[in-house]
Amino acid sequence: MVAAAVHGLLDESVTKAAASTTISSLRQALQAMNRLQEASSLLYFEVQLIAIPEEAMHRLQSFLNVLNGDMWDVERALTLAEIFKLQLQSSDDTVRSKAEDTFKEAQELFNKVSHAFGNINLDFTRISFGHTFSTEEKFVQILNLVGKYFEVNHYGQMMLCLTTALSEQVDAYVEQVKYAIELQQQLADEMGSEMIQTAILMRAAGSANLNASEYGFALNALEPQYMNLPEEVDPKSHALLASIMSMIYGSFGNNMEALKAAEESLEIAKSGQSYKACSDAAFILGLRHLSISEQYPRKSAEDIKWLSSAMDILKEWIESDADNGYTDGEVQKCMLVGKWENLRASDDPELKFTPVEKPWIERVKKLLPSQTDVLKRSELLDLEVSMLMRQGNFLESSKLSTDYLNDLDKLPFVPPMIKAQAYSRDAHQAWLCSRAIVGENKTTTAEERLHATTQLLSALDLANKSLQQWRQTSSSELIIRSTLALGSLLSDILSTISEDLERDLLSGFMDELQKTETICDDMRRSVIPIEGLTSLMNKRLLVAKDSSLKIYKLGVRIALRLNDSAQAWTWLQKGKSRAFSDSLGAKLLVPQNLLQRINSDQTACDLLKAEQMHLDALNQPGVNHILVARELTSIRKRVQEYPPLAEIARIRNTTLNLEIDPVCLDMALSRTNLSRERVKFVDWYVPSSKTKENPQIICFVRTLDGTTRTKQLAISVTQVEAWISKAFTYPDMAEHPLNKKTGNRLLQEMNALVDWLTDYSAEGDLLVLSPSGQLNNVPLHALFIERRPLVERNLVVYASSAAVMSQCLDRSASERSCEERNTGETTAFFAVYEEPLHVNERNLIFSHIQTLSTVLPGNVFLGPEVTKSRFIETSSTATWLHYHGHARYCKEDVLQSSLILSNGEDIFDNSNAENLLLGRDELSVVDLFNTTLPQGGVHFTIIACESATQDLSPGDEPLGIIPALLHAGATSVLGCQWPIKSSAGRAFSEAFYDEVRYMRSITIGGNQTVNLAQALGITVGKMRRGELGVQYKQAYCWASIAMHGLWFFPSFNGGT
Template sequence: MTLEEKIHPHIALEVGWNYFSQGYIRIALDVVDHSLVRWRNSWCDKTALHALALARAFFKVLCWCQLKEALGEALSIQAVDSPLPENSALLDMDIAVEFFYYKILQQARRESLVDEESFDPPIRERLQTIARLLSEAKRPQEATSFILFLVDETDSTTEKVAVLRRYLHDPSLLPINEANVCLLMAEVFSDRGFWYVAESEQFLERAEEIFKKYGHIEGELRVRMERFNMVKTKTHDMVQGMLQLADDSKTLFCRAVQIMALSYTMSAAMGLHPKDAIIGVHKLLEKACRETGNGFVQLQGHICIASGMTTFDEHISKGTDAICEYLDSAPHEMPKTEGKLAMLLGEVFAVLGDDQKSIKYAKLAVETLKKVPDYKTLSEADLMLAEATMSRALKRGEFRDEYPIIIKNLEQSLDLDEKCIYPHGVVRKCSTLVELESTLAIGDETGHHKTRQDHWMALLERANNDVDDEMKVNLINQCITTKQFGRAEALAREALTTFSTAKDPRRVAKCQHMIFSSMFRPFDFSSHSDSQLRKVEDIVCQAKTAVAAYKELGLGGISIGVVIEISQALEEFGQYCPSWKSALYGEALECLKLGESACQNMRKNLASWSGLEALLQKRILVEYKYHQEIYDRAQRLAGEIDDDQQLWRWAQVSKGKALSDMVASRLVSPVQCPTGLLTDDEAGNILEEEQRLIRGLQSASAFERLSIRKKLGQVRARMEGHSALGHLLASRTGKIDLQDLGWIFESDIIKGLPGNGKAVLVDWVVMGNTIVMLTVDATLVPQMRVLDVSLEQVRRWKQTYLDVEWPFNGATELGNMSEIGGLVSGLEKVSSKDDFLVLCPSKLLHAVPLHALKVGGISLIDRNFIIYSTSLSLLRQCCERANSKTGETQRNLRTAFFAVYEEESQNEENRVERQEIYACATKLAAWFESDPILGADANKRNFRERAREADILHYHGHMDYKKNDVLERSLHNDNFTVRDAYSLRLDTSLASIIACKSGGQDIAAGDEPLGLLSALQYAGCATTIGTFWSVDSSDGRDLAVAFFQRLCRQRNKNESPLNLAVCFCQAVRRLKNREKDDLYLPYHWAAFVMHGAWYL
């Protein structure tokens, strides 16, 4: 076999898999890495390349702990709810993709990089579907892997056993697969305790019998290891037996089993063997991990041995040094591990009495754990920091001076306990607070600390009651999980009476929800009778009661999971009772509105984060926290009952909310406020008060936040009552209702259109594989049209014509665009020639040049004037920025024209083009009476400085487009990155970036864009121009000249406002109508795109 054949993607995956299963991770990584590097840009089988990329990412996790990078790779390839092939059509590469995708998510969940509450249900559903498809396709070998994954995802032991027993009865099950299932069944029974040892041994014997019969050595070794695991009381003999098992595994080249055996031996031997012997086991594990490239297991071993040694005086110094070393080398891609290491180190130094270092590492733990949604662990870190600070203060006699810091840490910890409903944590923190305040109450004549002591004592008593109440709730949940629905309902109704009497609204709502779950889950949808219909009525009534109870808790009182469960039930009942469908779907939509409010509240809770960090966290939140399920379900239900207005509304609230939130945060800036607002003294005072309270929230203690939030609510109520501030508040929150759209259709705003041109808003919504178009004109009546082109067709077209080095293959006529022409079909019925269209795409459509598609045989850009926007919320905010400057700068526009191109190249062609670019920039700058910034002067420092002062910013040059690292994409020269753009504070009306793929965006769930154009919009640009793909420099020059020439003409005519959309579209038309060579082809003109406000 030649080297080329060896690294063929299919062969590389098979070889890499074999090395991985044997435990040789580094070799497996090398194999798939060489193949991916060789074939990435030339192999047409995208699924095979995705499988290679995911395998490499997972092996990097095992080798080097690069988990964040792996998670990013996985989520860039597919979402948890991506559609699976129907009719058992999973191919080998599909299976490989799903296998490694799940393994990466599994590790990410353990590190709390993704949220279990939001990921577990879709993962479980996906695994069930894959296992079913593989079983139907008679592929038991592959099906077994996903059955075992599914068992890992199941919490209840009873459910695990049921899944495995059902699978054991599959007639297509192969013997080795049966043995693997029996081995897992033995493990499940062993975990149930002493009484199930016999059942566990029975399954082990069956597995051992099969493995021996077929000569499966690794299987026999795993049976031996499971027998050791079954022994709950560890002994010296057992540990020696495990060491022998590890040695046998190495001899038989089963390195994966060897490493598992050594890991287990080391943890089991703690407290049994002399410490030197344990260190010896650790050295064996470390050596095995180094030899095989198992860096992840090696790190876990380091943590285990280091933390174990700190409990023994003779080893504590060595253990401390080891933890410090591991913490310094802990990968930033695994923040939970790093945070726990810091906590461990803080505990060690507390034992040693070194309060200074204990505080240092407790602070590090808090800062690190803030990066993951593990509130309980973060709460414990906050408590550790408070206790370490208290210990230092007592020793120094500075107790009263340190008091505010200690209180702040404890109250932050309490906040987290309440957020994750952790009453045991509340008890610990309140006990500490009571002790603290009682100490300070001695000699306090004001009685302040005695009052606070009484407050915390009352909270402590309530928390102790909560612990008892929590046990009741947990018992009911356990009954529901084990399908004892009758008992669960009875217990929930009994608890409801108790909590109602105690006036505990949160637990009342929880009980109402559990009663609903107990009634709904056993409902038999296969039976139809009058009694069943009465049950439906009762369950729906209970659902409404549960929702009403959660509403009583106020904003954020209901979890998104509850919303989804109840809305799903109402949807299923609507299908069960067709005559009630509209009413039940309407109830479901009302329930989903609560979920939408919860989503908004979660995003608001990130308001104190810095700009880019907040945006990234909000993107993660939108992707992980059931957000898309809320919006997708609502859109589907609205579409089912043909409610065009509801569908339009849900389309608006679902798109680009994270970016819209961040842009909105800038609208508090004086330069971004609506025209004339700052001259209104009343408005200015209200705005100043709002900002003061927001700043106070970020530094306030839990004791103070409730009062501040109440005051903030009162201030915002005053803002809503003020005409200008109410408008600003709606813009900042991205509020879009049909009745608020009149401003878009005002004649002054769309001035500059030829003839009787009018505005039409065009939205696309994706429901599964179906694409729907929604349009709204001045009548404010949405119209819905289901398009005859599917999302899969668009995906195939994009892969064929755009995901290549030269879009449209460089010389392909527009004819191939007819394949997706259905995306604009029907626009001829709702719009006319010269109308102004606002295009709001969705999902894959963000990458498609919709303006190049034909309507009635005419390209949309020839027929209409076009502007793109991620959402109407963002459009409104961009227009607010444009409004703040309209009329102020048109006569004396401040401009910055940058140009840089192949400065170091001596190639004649590049030299000529460089001269052309610089001449073009010089001409453009002269039109606006400014000087261009060329060559070496067009650097990062000058770009940042000049951009801050410019009304119009223009750049012509290269862009370093990093496909897998959006934030590091940069403008040549001097590496001005997307990350840098987020740090800018601009007052710019227009930013024109003529560079390869400058308009390329990474689109996350919820149509959340991340790229240079969205970064500039966040920074303060009202309008941005970019390119979909790599363009010829000459095309960019021609576009810029045509655009700015038309802009100057409008300005010279004293037109107000200046219509950027007219200038841009006419400029693109000019490019399209060039006759020289093949310049009329879409490659040369369809790449250019304008986003944001269409006027200046």
């Protein structure tokens, strides 16, 4: 019954009281019969059920008086140990003063009887409940006791020791925490308890969720457990698991899933009998509502709605906590409401001097014991100081902060988190003081300006100290926020200092920024890509977090301010499609020649085998994902550090170093008669149009030797946004603006985005375009430079980042498994246009495809032959694939975007031909992501409306048909950025394949490399000039078609 109550199945206080009465009666009966050994065992359980410590101590003392004579030395020592525990926990100084004498008496008795673990228990009690140890000191000392319990084979106490050690967040001992959890897992495996296994998994996930480098571990460890819990799980554990899942989803920025889990947690807790579990779940629910409110602009209707609901939840449960005597819960919620009141008053000038936080501050003060130690007062002080600063009472707020820092300095040890908060509080205060001195449009004296600058420098110093303290913790999110706060302070001070000091400060801050960027990188890479698309989507959530995005944008701005164009380009690239390039890197295959070298090195073989073993283990049900993932991370670090495996590390980590393998590159350039000097990476830095800064676009051109040049363009973000709206927003059934007679003129309004390339590139150079933000919606390749489209002047391809281009190059260099097959066997043409109302166009497409297969020999599949299974099967072996048909772009859920195929039915042989959806099937983005393409170069031509349309989430993360094909193994994809006429697609394809045939015919040697970008440029030129038909001269027809990935196709016959 007591166990059931502890797990929330029964009312805990009532059940314990009833059990205590029964056990006490039985214990007294045994005591009367002088069966004191049995009575003592019952007594130790009995005192755990007594709510009043004084009563428990009285019963123990009464029993101790009965234990006379040497024969009861063991029972006497054990009873003294229980009394010692209660004395240490007492709030009465007189009672606590007796604890040391009790300890010594018990210790002497345990020594006398040579008790195996009595003295270890005494040390455990003294460390756990003593008032002279910091949390960190307790953790280290308790962990030392684990070894002592192991020596005497007391596994139960080992588990209790580990659980106690891990019960609080320990900032400075991340590695020791990991070790403790691993040891706990080993014990649980030996003890075979499913309940313990679940508890350990939740504790490990909680630990991992604080550390950015393990966010993915936490998600992958707990989500399967959360989705497949056994029916017998108790409400308390179930509710706790749901709350932890809510926090993990929140770490990924997936606020709606986090809200759903929080709501489930509260409902589950209510099904049990534990009030504390319900209250704690309600607190998490309130936090989730607050997090959702932060997604919206301040004071917007949605922001106010979610904030109000959060406050309603918290205030309701504050009163409930008070009624039920749950002080800790009441304090926690009061503090959160107080912070919200502070935020609300800060936004409302009418409340500037109104102490709206005061009632909550006073309520917390009444709830906290007067002797609450200095460390536990940190959060309350923070709220009080915030209130005073908001009111402009800097004298009193400064005194409170200074006194508190002085109190901290007197302590032998202060947790880094507490120090970080104190420094941060003082930094904010100094910054507000500076702002108060100068004010807006306020006339100031030289002395006042000097004082304001001094305050700003002080704020900067304190903010830096705060950041260094946060770095000693595992609180990744707070490290990122603290870095951004330091950057914000730095931007305020730059206008007040000399150029030399500015450069020193910016350079120093750049070092800090790079350290923090590593955390963002670890955060994303913690999602080990073992689940394909699911892993990619989770990575996208982490990349899209506002704090992460700000880190990369800040890096670009600081580097530009330092006039370091190369570093600015690197920061820009690091902030592009990191999740996508991660996933591409995971699919890269190790070249055969490298494998042969590795096979001759036993250490290298062992490391790779160990890595694969852990990857396989991550897919096994029931495994503690966190522990296995940590070990995998450790092995991968050894792989990176082992010289013979350096090339494998480079292949996997191209997303990090942004360097291109010189061997792959030189081979690719030689195929297309290009020199290194003729390769240019072109990027655009696009600031937000909502920023107060000048939103002018800055462009970058980078060559392979690292030389980087920048230029600020005359065109702004707002102009680009206005053009996109004008070009692509029009009424249904109306003519596309780019298809009108003025279409080419409309297109050329954006020429300023590329015409600057005249001074930065030469005709025929290879340009790898990596657009940012809104520029992804502009056909950059079709804009005019030197009176012709860029794609005609240069070899132009799109790559979402330099890392993606690098990975495509690595793939193209891989040896093919189809070397003995001829071109006809590795080329496939698909045409599906199952529309009863467009029979003539369908026939024209089928005839067109048959003609293309004579230009480039290959297998042809038409209409009902183009089923999903046939497409996937053919794609697994073909290296050149052409599709002509429809693509469906689903704006609401891009994963449901698809290529339209056939379900195998011939609609023209069916009596239900009037059903427009009859005979259709869809190959979705999800299907494409899960498709496996051959090694080596693989090209797709997709002539379909909106086949190149992509969903771009924050961080320029691409998702759509083309990214899915690249993820599956394609090295180049030609597609359409917006819907074009089927007839235009046919005209383009005929001319394009004529160019492909010509290039094959003039290629020297066996490897018939095709320069895809050159073929595209020539074909677009013919189309634009009306050579393929005057009806295709407008930009609507030719500007939509673009190449993604590599600029060339390596060969048709399997050679490399």
